[in-house]
Amino acid sequence: MHLQNPALFRQAACVGTNWHDATAPHTIAVTNPATGKVIGQVPDLGAAETRAAIEAAEIAQKAWAARTAADRSAVLRRWFDLILDNKSDLATILTCEQGKPLLEAAGEIEYGASFIEWFAEEGKRVYGDLIPGHQRDKRILVLKQPVGVVAAITPWNFPMAMITRKAAPALAAGCAMVLKPAEQTPFSAIALAVLAEEAGLPKGLFSVLTGSAREIGGEMTANARVRKLTFTGSTEVGAKLYRQSAATIKKLALELGGNAPFIVFDDADIEAAVEGAIVAKFRNNGQTCVCANRIYVQEAVYDAFADRLAAAVGRLVTGNGCDDGVVLGPLIDAAALEKVEAHVFDAVCGGARVLVGARRHSLGGTFYEATVLADVTAGMAVAREETFGPVAALFRFRDEADVIAQANDTEFGLASYIYARDLSRVFRVAEALEYGMVGVNTGLISTAAAPFGGTKQSGLGREGSRYGLEEFLELKYVCLGGIA
Ligand SMILES: NC(=O)C1=CN([C@@H]2O[C@H](COP(=O)(O)OP(=O)(O)OC[C@H]3O[C@@H](n4cnc5c(N)ncnc54)[C@H](OP(=O)(O)O)[C@@H]3O)[C@@H](O)[C@H]2O)C=CC1
Numbered sequence: 017m018h019l020q021n022p023a024l025f026r027q028a029a030c031v032g033t034n035w036h037d038a039t040a041p042h043t044i045a046v047t048n049p050a051t052g053k054v055i056g057q058v059p060d061l062g063a064a065e066t067r068a069a070i071e072a073a074e075i076a077q078k079a080w081a082a083r084t085a086a087d088r089s090a091v092l093r094r095w096f097d098l099i100l101d102n103k104s105d106l107a108t109i110l111t112c113e114q115g116k117p118l119l120e121a122a123g124e125i126e127y128g129a130s131f132i133e134w135f136a137e138e139g140k141r142v143y144g145d146l147i148p149g150h151q152r153d154k155r156i157l158v159l160k161q162p163v164g165v166v167a168a169i170t171p172w173n174f175p176m177a178m179i180t181r182k183a184a185p186a187l188a189a190g191c192a193m194v195l196k197p198a199e200q201t202p203f204s205a206i207a208l209a210v211l212a213e214e215a216g217l218p219k220g221l222f223s224v225l226t227g228s229a230r231e232i233g234g235e236m237t238a239n240a241r242v243r244k245l246t247f248t249g250s251t252e253v254g255a256k257l258y259r260q261s262a263a264t265i266k267k268l269a270l271e272l273g274g275n276a277p278f279i280v281f282d283d284a285d286i287e288a289a290v291e292g293a294i295v296a297k298f299r300n301n302g303q304t305c306v307c308a309n310r311i312y313v314q315e316a317v318y319d320a321f322a323d324r325l326a327a328a329v330g331r332l333v334t335g336n337g338c339d340d341g342v343v344l345g346p347l348i349d350a351a352a353l354e355k356v357e358a359h360v361f362d363a364v365c366g367g368a369r370v371l372v373g374a375r376r377h378s379l380g381g382t383f384y385e386a387t388v389l390a391d392v393t394a395g396m397a398v399a400r401e402e403t404f405g406p407v408a409a410l411f412r413f414r415d416e417a418d419v420i421a422q423a424n425d426t427e428f429g430l431a432s433y434i435y436a437r438d439l440s441r442v443f444r445v446a447e448a449l450e451y452g453m454v455g456v457n458t459g460l461i462s463t464a465a466a467p468f469g470g471t472k473q474s475g476l477g478r479e480g481s482r483y484g485l486e487e488f489l490e491l492k493y494v495c496l497g498g499i500a
């Protein structure tokens with residue numbers, strides 16, 4: 017890996033006020049999913065180091081919260097600037113550990129940094145309230161204060177942006193953060209910690225712990241000093257952390273799995289819908305919780321949409337994300353490849369038609385061909401579970417009522433998409449969809465300015481926007497009496 021600033025690739029974890037080097041034999045190897053080669057080692061830490069990081073965070077948080085919001089904002093702004101100054105190196109690290117193409121990785125660095133810029137600003141606007149008194153001599157003052165020490169657990173699919181989306185509002189609000197990144201992608205998180213230190217973030221305020229998920233997560237959830245847990249990942253692990261957090265009554269933010277419907281009505285601009293479907297489905301090789309998982313197309317435009325989508329998907333180039341012209345990388349690991357294969361096999365056995373792809377890529381490893389399946393039906397695995405891979409599954413529908421019923425027939429409720437021109441229909445359907453987010457005539461809904469999050473088993477809470485800042489604030493009511 018060639019970097020202009022080699023200090024960013026640090027084989028060490030940041031535990032409280034110290035760096036903890038990866039020293040054999042207590043290390044974890046990190047591999048490049050495109051080549052299978054080891055790119056580096058990180059320390060294998062557990063409960064003791066997590067406890068130490070939480071204790072350091074508690075001390076650092078008090079001093080951080082006592083600073084002015086403008087002061088905190090200036091440090092965050094320096095962090096943002098440093099991230100952008102090092103964008104190319106950060107993208108290289110991200111691609112080497114996660115697999116997404118360099119251009120997409122650079123996009124993630126900018127997207128991730130945008131949360132820091134946004135919350136550096138918004139942190140200055142944590143307004144309280146003054147409510148008229150319930151008695152003549154009383155006034156009700158409402159303060160917003162940081163929740164305190166926050167634990168964060170993040171996934172491998174967005175190794176940088178899923179961290180900044182949590183850390184930026186937490187730090188802007190005056191909290192401290194103890195983070196456990198995914199085992200497969202720790203180096204982006206570590207590079208962020210290197211730059212946070214350079215930006216002047218006080219020692220102990222932002223720890224990055226690598227190691228056993230069970231041990232680190234166990235300490236994070238059991239430790240009463242941690243007042244909030246914020247998690248992005250599978251619904252299964254989210255539910256487990258929810259249970260584990262019950263004993264200490266922590267605040268929780270859970271951003272979990274999705275099963276996004278992408279609905280194309282017969283009055284839609286079909287070219288635009290195809291473009292939107294490519295973005296919503298194939299971004300990050302389909303490994304995004306907001307990726308379109310079920311593409312519903314109205315009968316009259318079904319064949320035209322399917323033909324155009326298959327032609328466009330057939331042109332997508334799969335390969336090593338470091339190579340020019342590649343738009344789809346490998347899947348993250350063998351388990352992901354097997355899940356994609358199993359979904360395609362199940363659909364084809366049930367009568368789905370292959371329009372393009374539907375097999376392992378000739379490159380080998382965890383590469384899979386970009387795929388379009390037609391005539392997919394509700395009973396198939398691809399309809400019920402998040403595929404998390406490059407498989408576009410096309411379903412037919414008759415009318416509005418039919419598609420709303422099909423789209424809502426899932427335990428998930430994260431993202432959904434509609435393509436239509438009739439404004440009344442857009443409102444009716446957007447309001448009827450049981451999802452936290454609805455994209456209308458767009459396949460890309462993510463931005464630091466909007467509240468990202470889901471309903472049902474897709475999770476709790478929102479990230480991004482002023483709502484994302486509220487998640488890290490506690491209300492305090494002060495009753496002012498004796499006012500003559
Ligand atoms: N909402 C989303 O954005 C994501 C959804 N998913 C969905 O989940 C599926 C499985 O992906 P996977 O990576 O296994 O997701 P996981 O939920 O297993 O992993 C997400 C994070 O949780 C950590 N973790 C796992 N088990 C525990 C535990 N017992 N206690 C504390 N932390 C834990 C992981 O650590 P470690 O890496 O060390 O195991 C990782 O940091 C995907 O196919 C996809 O459907 C996956 C990723 C993101």
Ligand SMILES: O=C(O)CCCC(=O)O
Pocket residue numbers: 173174177178248271303304305306462468
């Ligand atoms: O949770 C995820 O899978 C990441 C969502 C990426 C985004 O913000 O769009």
